[in-house]
Amino acid sequence: MPHLTATPGQTIGPFYGYALPFEADADLVPPGRPDAVRLHGVVTDGAGSPVPDALLEVWQADADGSVPQRPGSLRRDGWTFTGWGRCATDDAGGYSFTTVRPGATEPGAAPFFLITVFARGLTNRLFTRAYLPHDQAALEGDRLLAGVPAERRSTLIAAAEPTGYRFDVRLQGADETVFLTYPGH
Amino acid sequence: MGTTNQHADSAAASQAELSAEIAAIESAYRASDHEETQPRLDYPPYRSSLLRHPTKALQLADPETIERWAPCFGERDVSSLEADLTIQHVGEPIGERTVVTGRVVDGDGRPVRRQLVEIWQANAGGRYMHQRDQHPAPLDPAFTGVGRCLTDDEGTYRFTTIKPGPYPWKNHHNAWRPAHIHFSLFGTDFTQRMITQMYFPGDPLFALDPIYQSITDARARERLVATYDHDVTTHEWATGYRWDIVLTGSHRTPHEDDLGDDH
Numbered sequence: 412m413p414h415l416t417a418t419p420g421q422t423i424g425p426f427y428g429y430a431l432p433f434e435a436d437a438d439l440v441p442p443g444r445p446d447a448v449r450l451h452g453v454v455t456d457g458a459g460s461p462v463p464d465a466l467l468e469v470w471q472a473d474a475d476g477s478v479p480q481r482p483g484s485l486r487r488d489g490w491t492f493t494g495w496g497r498c499a500t501d502d503a504g505g506y507s508f509t510t511v512r513p514g515a516t517e518p519g520a521a522p523f524f525l526i527t528v529f530a531r532g533l534t535n536r537l538f539t540r541a542y543l544p545h546d547q548a549a550l551e552g553d554r555l556l557a558g559v560p561a562e563r564r565s566t567l568i569a570a571a572e573p574t575g576y577r578f579d580v581r582l583q584g585a586d587e588t589v590f591l592t593y594p595g596h
Numbered sequence: 597m598g599t600t601n602q603h604a605d606s607a608a609a610s611q612a613e614l615s616a617e618i619a620a621i622e623s624a625y626r627a628s629d630h631e632e633t634q635p636r637l638d639y640p641p642y643r644s645s646l647l648r649h650p651t652k653a654l655q656l657a658d659p660e661t662i663e664r665w666a667p668c669f670g671e672r673d674v675s676s677l678e679a680d681l682t683i684q685h686v687g688e689p690i691g692e693r694t695v696v697t698g699r700v701v702d703g704d705g706r707p708v709r710r711q712l713v714e715i716w717q718a719n720a721g722g723r724y725m726h727q728r729d730q731h732p733a734p735l736d737p738a739f740t741g742v743g744r745c746l747t748d749d750e751g752t753y754r755f756t757t758i759k760p761g762p763y764p765w766k767n768h769h770n771a772w773r774p775a776h777i778h779f780s781l782f783g784t785d786f787t788q789r790m791i792t793q794m795y796f797p798g799d800p801l802f803a804l805d806p807i808y809q810s811i812t813d814a815r816a817r818e819r820l821v822a823t824y825d826h827d828v829t830t831h832e833w834a835t836g837y838r839w840d841i842v843l844t845g846s847h848r849t850p851h852e853d854d855l856g857d858d859h
């Protein structure tokens with residue numbers, strides 16, 4: 412058990428746009444690489460309106476399931492896969508990462524992208540997982556998904572597209588995305 | 597301010613009405629017997645949160661492998677010059693030159709070593725170098741207000757900057773944010789990722805600000821307030837503040853840490 416109480420979070424506010432984005436922030440691999448996939452979607456609020464001032468971050472395993480521990484995300488060299496990227500939403504609430512398909516970190520495990528959501532109006536960050544949709548057996552065996560009410564499970568599963576995946580983030584509402592908390596939070 | 601969600605941002609309420617909402621939530625919290633240490637996602641006095649907070653309980657996840665690791669940053673990512681926000685342009689920025697330093701530790705008190713810290717802030721007049729900031733205070737051509745650094749082996753970060761000014765916003769009529777510096781922090785595992793705001797001691801706007809007050813527990817709020825430290829202040833150069841940051845506990849085992857040392 413932790414001994415110290417964590418410092419509280421606060422909203423990212425409206426003015427991060429000149430501070431946190433950086434060149435090629437959403438390109439974990441260069442677009443056009445043969446194994447590149449697109450992970451994209453729209454962030455919406457409780458009225459279904461796009462959220463144009465959200466910031467998403469992705470963190471993921473490499474295609475072979477290994478955990479990247481290489482620097483270089485902020486100054487990408489086009490060759491080093493760091494597993495991490497950042498994308499501010501556009502005026503239509505859209506975000507788009509160029510990356511590779513994450514592999515399973517353990518044999519038989521269901522692979523997923525981890526996504527952190529920040530936004531003006533959101534007092535603290537939210538975490539979620541975007542599971543790959545292909546391996547039905549792995550999804551059925553996943554412990555987190557098993558603990559989520561069946562009717563909400565689909566909010567955690569990305570939709571396959573010819574170029575990659577679509578994963579929408581709904582901050583509030585009937586089809587609200589399942590957000591995560593972790594022990595010690 | 598953004599141009600969307602005008603209904604949620606409408607400056608209809610007075611400060612007195614807003615302050616009454618804040619007080620009602622805090623007194624209900626005090627009457628309860630549980631302790632909150634993080635802001636409430638559902639905090640109506642912060643109007644922009646109304647349609648942006650989840651209404652369903654967060655799902656407790658047992659951290660899997662990738663969640664027990666965080667992205668790694670290094671000298672390649674950050675130049676040491678980026679920790680000094682006063683040298684990014686020709687000429688000295690206007691305002692009170694200030695050093696802000698402290699340690700980033702995890703819930704067990706272990707230093708978070710060689711990890712990325714990012715900050716951004718308004719200038720001394722309370723204006724951000726950002727298109728959407730329409731506050732008619734002067735921009736300072738010598739000050740952008742963006743800094744980055746890596747913590748050292750003790751988890752220490754250190755920035756030289758200008759003390760930011762308070763600024764108005766559209767949450768309610770005559771709403772003003774207490775002076776603050778935005779901080780973005782990474783830990784040793786993904787679950788520790790956080791963004792927060794650091795404040796300066798004794799700010800008269802604390803009681804009036806729904807973002808600061810979205811943390812309903814007074815002791816928890818005070819964890820965001822830096823301490824003036826004369827040992828950080830330097831002779832004839834800069835005032836000094838100290839602010840230590842505690843991240844949530846790490847979920848990684850010592851065995852896994854050993855595996856991570858081969859990069």
Ligand SMILES: [Fe+2]
Pocket residue numbers: 424426718773776778
């Ligand atoms: Fe701010």
